[in-house]
Amino acid sequence: MEKVATRDAYGKSLVKLGQMYENVVVLDADLSKSTKTADFAAAFPERFFNMGIAEQNMMGTAAGLAAAGKVVFASSFAVFATGRAWEQVRNSIAYAGLNVKVCASHAGVTVGEDGGSHQSVEDIALMRVLPGMTVLVPADAVATEKLVTAVYHQEGPAYVRLGRSAVPTIYRPEQELHMGRGVELREGGDATIIACGIMVYQALEAARMLEEKGLRVSVVDMFCIKPLDEELICRKAAETGALVTAEEHSVIGGLGGAVCEAVAAQCPVPVVRVGVQDRFGQSGTPEELLAFYGLTAGNLVKAVEKAISLRDGYR
Amino acid sequence: MHLGVPFSFKLSKCNEDRNNTHVFSQGYSVSNQCWEVLAGMHEINEQVVAELQGKARVLRQDIVKMLGQAGSGHTGGSLSAADIVACLYFWEMKLDTRNPRWPDRDRFVLSKGHAAPLLYAVLAEKGFFPREDLAGLRKFGSPLQGHPDMKKVPGVEASTGSLGQGIAWAIGMALAGRLDRKDYRVYALLGDGELQEGMVWEAVMAGAHYRLDNLVAIVDFNGLQIDGRVEDVMSPLPIAAKFGAFGWQAVEIDGHDYRQIMGALNLARETRGRPTAIVARTIKGRGISFIENLVDWHGKAPNPEQVAQALAELM
């Protein structure tokens, strides 16, 4: 299976957008080689601004450019784009409802060796809490290209979460993705795994492993954390009665948190959240860290079994 | 120590000798002899310089070996500040390796936290932890995280890695030292690219406002960041004049010249009523011919052959 990092797909998509649309402007904060905005900088140097190591100023500048009619893509590592510059994103971009697309790379623990200071496991939560902010977590290169293009066309602020490491490509090029609509990749009546980002592939693996145990589970790619596809979530809750969420992010405030909010309010069933359990990251290889934090197909299998037993206990 | 003469007198005396000058931001010039005039209880002589050079060589060897073993990490910016850090740890600062939390110790904050290999090398050389531990750099389960974690490593005074924050931290420590009526001193090491962070200048304002003469900020002025030369990405120049305008005493030195480093530290120690900024001109990757002054070596580790070649050069 082909493996491509979502940040690489982002770099390529930006160049395509730049070729098609004059109003695309890209900003970075001294990480253009890592976030891959360097591709755009090489192709359209006059529409690329390196703001230096100054994420807050970058977001403020993005707001000004957007207020003057540009569609702005602003990139850095997720921890700095959403954390360091959060209040600038809140007040200058989200509150003002401006056309700024915060596309941040190096999200999650798969950053690896740089360690906990650089591993963002709270960016989804930080962006999701902002009114009017679209929050997207593509699972692979195909989804990244489609979603980066989609946020260009959609009016208003958006956050796109990108990763450092190469990940398997799961979508075919013709796959359609719609804002606010999850994709049911696999159907099964025993439980549902709702995943985003790199955990979608793990969820599909887990589903295969569960099938060998005689359990058929649904797998949903919930790439759009906001607006959230509550209709699909409640349908799967009704059909399977047992949900598992899977994300490379804290279980607080991210996909798991969002699903729990929707389920508790509308269609209560047990939800087991797989993700980083309220801790910081640390140095290690991406594989070691995924194993340590339980972000594996094996752990998803256990979580599905737990969700099923919780459901059966309730009944 | 007190020379028994007012500070301004010393400067103006130094000012008379204008050959072989080092520029003070506020227009003062100081000759090499003057650095020695300013040398206090911390003596500067040939033997001291030779010893410190030996220490810096060991640090550079350890940095290269560690990074080679880790297979990733920040080589250039660790090497550029090795001479400065050798002077701080083996000449300037009072520390107790058997009691890393000794309340009266001087504090060093590595604001440019990506130079963690340098910090770990000097802490091991001082004896804060066994040098065998250096092999764990960036590896899963090792205390030596990709960026310094004060909860994991004795002698690490601040958890850093997010640029711009260490100087504010140092201000807090300097304020606490004053509150507790202790005479410890606080040193922060910053990158020149790091100066692009707005909060650096908020901290610089605070340092002058609170007249923190127990605080020294050292800028590793190597001229490079990730995306290129600092002047091309987002120029922070002129650096010393900026510190001077904020009310600091600012000194420009050659960051590989021990007499100048020590002279500047002596000057800072003798100064009352304001903090001192030492803007140290350095060469990124200093000491290894094929790494020196190359932007590509910011965040890249040497491979085994390169390690061997580097160690041969450092003999």
Ligand SMILES: Cc1ncc(C[n+]2csc(CCOP(=O)(O)OP(=O)(O)O)c2C)c(N)n1
């Ligand atoms: C807030 C923040 N933004 C971005 C980064 C990513 N980053 C790590 S090192 C670096 C460049 C640092 O350049 P400089 O300060 O000149 O350091 P040096 O040349 O001494 O290595 C960047 C942008 C970071 N660590 N923190």
Ligand SMILES: [Mg+2]
């Ligand atoms: Mg630099």
